[in-house]
Amino acid sequence: MKAETAYAPPVEYAQGWHDIDTSVFRTRRGLDEDIVRAISAQKNEPDWMLQFRLRSLSAFRKKAMPNWGADLSGIDFENLFYYARPQDESVKDWEDVPDSIKRTFDRLGIPEAERKFLAGVGAQYDSEVVYHSLKENLSKQGVIFTDPETAVREHPDLVRKYFGTVIPYLDNKFAALNSAVWSGGSFVYVPKGVRVDIPLQAYFRINSKSFGQFERTLIIADEGSFVHYIEGCTAPVYATESLHSAVVEIIALAGARVRYTTIQNWSNDVYNLVTKRAVAYRDAVVEWVDGNIGAKRTMKYPSVWLMGEGAHGEVLSIAFAGEGQEQDTGAKIVHGASHTSSVVTSKSISKGGGIASYRGLVKVKEGLTDVRSRVVCDALILDERSTSNTYPTMEIESDDVTIEHEARVSRIGEDQLFYLMARGFTEAEASLTIVAGFLDPLVKALPMEYAVELNRLIELEMEGTVG
Amino acid sequence: MIASTEKIDWYREAKDSARSRFASSPWPSATDEEWRRSDVSKLGLDAFIGASGTASVAFSADLSAAAGARLGPASLASLPALREAMAGIGDGGDRFAAWNLAEGEAWILELPAGSSSSAPILVECRLSGRASHPRLSVVAGEGAAAEIVYRVVAGDDIGLANVSLDLFLGADSSLRVFESHESGDDVLWFVDTKARVARDARLLHLVAETSGRFVKSRVDCALEGPGADAVLDGIFHASAGRHLDLRTVQRHLSPRATSRSLYKGALDSGGSSVCQGLIEVAKDASGTDAFLANRNLLLGNGARADSIPTLRIGNNDVRCSHGSTTGRLSEAEIFYLESRGFDRASARELLVLGFFNELFDAAPRVFSDPLIDRLSRLLVGSSNSGASREWAA
Numbered sequence: 001m002k003a004e005t006a007y008a009p010p011v012e013y014a015q016g017w018h019d020i021d022t023s024v025f026r027t028r029r030g031l032d033e034d035i036v037r038a039i040s041a042q043k044n045e046p047d048w049m050l051q052f053r054l055r056s057l058s059a060f061r062k063k064a065m066p067n068w069g070a071d072l073s074g075i076d077f078e079n080l081f082y083y084a085r086p087q088d089e090s091v092k093d094w095e096d097v098p099d100s101i102k103r104t105f106d107r108l109g110i111p112e113a114e115r116k117f118l119a120g121v122g123a124q125y126d127s128e129v130v131y132h133s134l135k136e137n138l139s140k141q142g143v144i145f146t147d148p149e150t151a152v153r154e155h156p157d158l159v160r161k162y163f164g165t166v167i168p169y170l171d172n173k174f175a176a177l178n179s180a181v182w183s184g185g186s187f188v189y190v191p192k193g194v195r196v197d198i199p200l201q202a203y204f205r206i207n208s209k210s211f212g213q214f215e216r217t218l219i220i221a222d223e224g225s226f227v228h229y230i231e232g233c234t235a236p237v238y239a240t241e242s243l244h245s246a247v248v249e250i251i252a253l254a255g256a257r258v259r260y261t262t263i264q265n266w267s268n269d270v271y272n273l274v275t276k277r278a279v280a281y282r283d284a285v286v287e288w289v290d291g292n293i294g295a296k297r298t299m300k301y302p303s304v305w306l307m308g309e310g311a312h313g314e315v316l317s318i319a320f321a322g323e324g325q326e327q328d329t330g331a332k333i334v335h336g337a338s339h340t341s342s343v344v345t346s347k348s349i350s351k352g353g354g355i356a357s358y359r360g361l362v363k364v365k366e367g368l369t370d371v372r373s374r375v376v377c378d379a380l381i382l383d384e385r386s387t388s389n390t391y392p393t394m395e396i397e398s399d400d401v402t403i404e405h406e407a408r409v410s411r412i413g414e415d416q417l418f419y420l421m422a423r424g425f426t427e428a429e430a431s432l433t434i435v436a437g438f439l440d441p442l443v444k445a446l447p448m449e450y451a452v453e454l455n456r457l458i459e460l461e462m463e464g465t466v467g
Numbered sequence: 468m469i470a471s472t473e474k475i476d477w478y479r480e481a482k483d484s485a486r487s488r489f490a491s492s493p494w495p496s497a498t499d500e501e502w503r504r505s506d507v508s509k510l511g512l513d514a515f516i517g518a519s520g521t522a523s524v525a526f527s528a529d530l531s532a533a534a535g536a537r538l539g540p541a542s543l544a545s546l547p548a549l550r551e552a553m554a555g556i557g558d559g560g561d562r563f564a565a566w567n568l569a570e571g572e573a574w575i576l577e578l579p580a581g582s583s584s585s586a587p588i589l590v591e592c593r594l595s596g597r598a599s600h601p602r603l604s605v606v607a608g609e610g611a612a613a614e615i616v617y618r619v620v621a622g623d624d625i626g627l628a629n630v631s632l633d634l635f636l637g638a639d640s641s642l643r644v645f646e647s648h649e650s651g652d653d654v655l656w657f658v659d660t661k662a663r664v665a666r667d668a669r670l671l672h673l674v675a676e677t678s679g680r681f682v683k684s685r686v687d688c689a690l691e692g693p694g695a696d697a698v699l700d701g702i703f704h705a706s707a708g709r710h711l712d713l714r715t716v717q718r719h720l721s722p723r724a725t726s727r728s729l730y731k732g733a734l735d736s737g738g739s740s741v742c743q744g745l746i747e748v749a750k751d752a753s754g755t756d757a758f759l760a761n762r763n764l765l766l767g768n769g770a771r772a773d774s775i776p777t778l779r780i781g782n783n784d785v786r787c788s789h790g791s792t793t794g795r796l797s798e799a800e801i802f803y804l805e806s807r808g809f810d811r812a813s814a815r816e817l818l819v820l821g822f823f824n825e826l827f828d829a830a831p832r833v834f835s836d837p838l839i840d841r842l843s844r845l846l847v848g849s850s851n852s853g854a855s856r857e858w859a860a
Contacts, residue, residue, distance in 0.1 A: 068500070366769055381783035384750070390778040396793045399736075399765035403793040405776065411783040 027083045033057060036180050039083045043149050043183075046156065056169035056179030063173035069359065070297040070328040075271055080243055082181040082214070138196065143227075144189040145200055148216050151187035158189055162220055166249035166277050166305075175275040178214045178247040185215030185246070190225040190256075199228040199261070199447055217248040221256035221284075228259040230450065242270045244295075250278035250286060254308060257285040263450055265457060266294040268324060274300045282308030282337075288315045289445050292327050293457050301359060303332035306340035313342040318442045320461055321354030321386070330360035330391075331375075335401075338368045344375040347439055351382035351461075357389035362396075362403060369400040377407035380438055382431075432462050485568035492562045504741045504773055505683055505712040510655055515627045520596025524574050524603070526589060536584065536613070537577045563657045563683075567631045571600030576615070580608030580637065587614040587645075587831045595622040604633040607640040607668075614643040616834045621650035621678075628679075629657045636668035638692060645834040647675040648682070649841075652709070658684035664724075666692030673700040673830060675838050676711055677845060687716040690724035690752075700826050701730035702838070704845050705738030705770075712741040715759070719747065723754035730760070731826060733819050733846075736767030743775045744789065750781045759789035764796065764822055766815070766846075816846045 027035045036057050040050040065072060138145065144155060151159050169179035190196055221227055231248075244266060252258045258278065266272050272295040278286040288302035304313030315331035327350075333342040348356035358377045379388040390407045412434050420430035435458060436443075443451045494512055495502040526538050576590065592601050603617065621628050628650065636642055648656050656679040664670050676682050688697045697717065705711050717726040730742050742761040763772035776789040796818050804814035820839060827835040 067498070366771075379778075379780070381780060381785075384753075384783050386783065388778070388780045390776075390789070392774075392776060392791070394774040394791060394793060395771070396763070396765065396773070397769065397771045399768050399770055399795045401765070401793060401795070403774075403791070405774070405791040406788065407776070407778060407790075408786075408788040409778055409780045410786055 027081060029081055030078045031057070031060075031080070031082055031177075031181065035082055039181055039183065042083070043152075045149075045152060048160065049152055052164065052169070053180050053182075056176050057181075059170050060173060060176035060180055063170075063176055065173060066299070069299050069357075070326040070355075072271065072273070072297060072299075074296075075243055083183055141194045141196075142191040143194060143196060144187065146187050148182070148185050148187045148218060151218070155187070155189070158220065159187070159218070162249070162251055163218055164249075166251060166279050167247050167275050172275060174245045174273045175247055178216060178245050178275070182214045182216035182247065184213075185217040185248075186219070186229070186231075187217070188219040188227060188229060190221045190227045192222045193224045194222075195226040196228070199230045201230045213242075213244045213246070215246045217246065219248075219250045219258060219260070221250075221252045221258045223253045224255040225253075226257045228261065228447075230261045230447065242266075244270055244272045244274070246274045246276075248274070248276040250276075252278060252280045252284035252286050252311075254282040255284060256281075257287075259287040259289065260302075261289040261446060261450065263291040263446075263454055263457075264294060264298070264300075268294060268296050268322075270295045272298045272300065274298075276300065277303040277305065277332075278313070279305045279307055280311040280313055283310035284308065285312045286314070288317075288331070289442065290315065290317045290329070291442065291454060292317075292319045292329050293454075293461065294325075295327075296324060297326050297328070299328045301330045301332050301361075303334070304342065305334045305336055306342065307336045309337050309339045311337060311340045313340075315342075315344045315346075316442050316445050317344070317346045317358075318439055319346075319348040319356045319358075320458065321348070321350040321356040322461055323352035323354060326355040326357070328355075328357045328359055330358045332361040333363070333373060334361075335364040335368060335371045335373065339370045340368075341372040342374075344373075344377075345441060346375075346377040347442060348377070348379045348388060349382065349435060349438070350379070350386035350388050353383075353385040353387075355387045355389070357391065358407070359391045361393045362405070363394075364396045364398050364401050364403070366397040368398040371398060371401040371403075373401075373403050375405040377405075378438070379407070379409040380435065381409065381411050428462075432459060435462060482569055485565045489562060489565040489569050492565065495561050495563075501714060501743065502683075505681070505710065507683075510681060512627070512655075515598040518597035518626070520594060520599035520625065522572050522599050522601035523593050523595075524601070525591045525593070526576075536579070536582060536588065537575075538590070539575055560659065563629055564631065564659055567600040567602055567629050567659065570598075571602050571629070571631070573602035573604060573631075576603065576605045578605070578607045578611040578613050578640075581610045582608070583612040584614065587616050587833060589833065590615060590617045592617070592619045593622065594619065594625050594628055596624060598627040598629070599625060600629045600631075602631040602633070604635070605642065605644070606635045607637055607642050609637040610639045611637065612641040614831060615645070616831065617644060617646045619646070619648050621648075621654050623651060625650060625654055627655045627657070630659070632658075632660045634660070634662040634670060634672065636662065636664045636670055636695075638666040639668060640665070641669045643671040643829075645673050645675075645830050647834070647838060648678055648684075650678040652678070652680055652706075654679040656682040656684070658682065660684075660686040662686070662688040662697065664688065664690050664692065664695040664697055666721075667694040668692065668696070670695075670697045671700070671829065672698070673702070673826060676701065676703040676713065677838070677841055680709055682709075682711045682713075684712070685714040685716075687714075687718065688726065689718040689720055690726060691720050693721050693723050695721060695724040697724075697726040699726070699728040700829070701728075701732070702823055702826050702842075703730065703732040703740060704734070704842060705732070705740050706735045706845055707737030710739045710741075712743070714743045715745070717744075717746045717757050717759065718749075719752040719755045719757060720749050722752055724752065725756045727758045728760065729762070729826070731762045731764075731823055732772070733764040733766055733822065734770035734772055736769040739771035739773075741773040741775070742791075743777070745777045745779065746787050746789065747779045748782050748785055748787060753782050753784035755782065755785040755787065757785070757787045761791045762822075763791075763793040764819060765793065766795070766819070812847045816843060819846055 036053045167175050169176050250258050280286045286304045292298045313333050319327035319329045321327040331344045346358045350356040362373045364371050381388050388409050417430050497506050699715050703711050715728045732740050744759040746757045746759050748755050759776050761774045772793050774791040776791050801814045
């Protein structure tokens, strides 16, 4: 690829630019055993990881594409690059980060002060973590925050104990694909009783044409610990389809609490097919905060398996489906122990012919007592061309349960618009205000800088809605 | 009612086409989303192919009281509405629908335009033989109004009952239909109910599923005219070893139509149910108001209730919602009744019947009384049903 100048975005997409591709190593298009071996060799992996990748590859080939959910017919697995590596070494010092990458982050609007404030910026550029900083005090506490390649080298015991245990490579076709070609992501280990007070962040970007990004994140919160991990995604606009298929595994041991926040804003040509699952043991709490704004097709159902008594799972999800977009998102909660509870709150907005679907599962296994679950889905349809679907599933096999589900689909109320316009708002302002109010429960759950960013993104998406 | 040969040709053709469609199509498989939770592959259905069976239909004397209402076999009917509907049924639907049309005996209840009946019309369909495929088509003319109690009762020799009911509501008509399927514990029930509701017509359909080893019941209601209104209700109970799969579809094809579905079920240990509801709103069905609800009461551990209420909304000027709850009887309420002298079994029975009560309320006594009795027997066994007897008396 020889782009000489920065790419000029054809439409209003704010992050729609990309830099010259400076990757130093990249596999050819397509996927076969040689490519998997090449990826593994590039990373100097031990044999067990190579074998894991090869097993995963054969599972990927056997598994069928999902026959439900979003339309994935546009994916051409043979026409993708599965690995690219931008530079040789992961750097510790911001000064050593290449200028082009720094510019990337400037364009994404991460202010300098914020970078210093944030504990560690595991910034994913292409598929390798190129910048990593971890505040002194975190290291002293024994917190490990690194890329998974480093973890494989330096913490093989932890990795072998937990890697692929929450999401086995046989789980689904895309988890198998990720397991075969994974590259980059984050590895977090929080020792017993340690509270990480500031959110850990990784900022991901896709920067190569037709490039599939397969990051792999594994978070282990040991007993009684707390961590908030934030994943933010934004990608430049390209004409050909890209595939993003991440796997995120979270293990919350007894009494731990993990919150995982994502604001996904891939450009509108990306297929975002992600498997995210957490296991919560006794008295543990796992919260997924999941915002999906970009991407052409999203299929993502953050899951919590409540496997110990007293565990609690929570998913807060928003989806914004604009023109040409299909957001097939939701949540899965599996109650596998007594005295467990879960809450799922989903908000979706569709406009411009977009399709927003909630797809969820609440499962209560047999022989449990005192299980509570509540699922609420609200959908706004902003124009007559758009579609909203709700596909919740409840499988209940114990009797001492309280399971509630409700969903509502509507448009912005004429009376609400009228009221605001009577107070001097234009129709566009009034609509935006109502949408912002609709999303408020999610925005409140975000750290301030993300709340600001989300509001800005929604404002952008809402432009031109009222004609 | 007397049809010329030309008029019944279409019916024979529909049966022929259904027969070839039945022969060429497979049973629904677990990869089909609607059948995923109710595997028919182990039911030994092939053994019922070609099995003989009959259905005899009797109706109450009240039929004559409903001015001009007529009931007769479809093979003699010449109703254009029925022809239109049957033609559609011949093409669509699954293998069971084709089987019913190919093998079954169809009956038509015709309610002339403007007719109305003061008392419920009782239609009783008795099945005998190994497998039976009865079909009843109710055609309500413009402005007709009737209340129909439709009981399908399977005899002891029946192994499989494949039942179809068509409800065609002409403009501004009103039908209240109460349907129950009654049999011993070993019968396989396949139930297919289709309703088409025209402009300003009102439908109430209540189905009670308390019998059989395996029940797959489907109610598909199309709101085809502006202002149409449908209420789809269900009462179900699954005791140990029984599986019920209930599917409702509220198909909003026209503006300003309203619909509501409420399915309430009680499940014993070892019983299982699937409630799959769907509200589908077409692009131009603006002003739709639809609600879908499923309430499950788990009476013991190891009962399984799956609930899948789905919405597919293609218009933004709508109010659509659904709710699903699953829980068990409140210990506090049982305790309260015990403190008033009820034994525990009677207290539970009373509370379960209370749970269903809002649905009984809409039904005529001739339908609800036997149903309450049956539920009482199911809930506490024949040894103790005192509370309900008094309550129902």
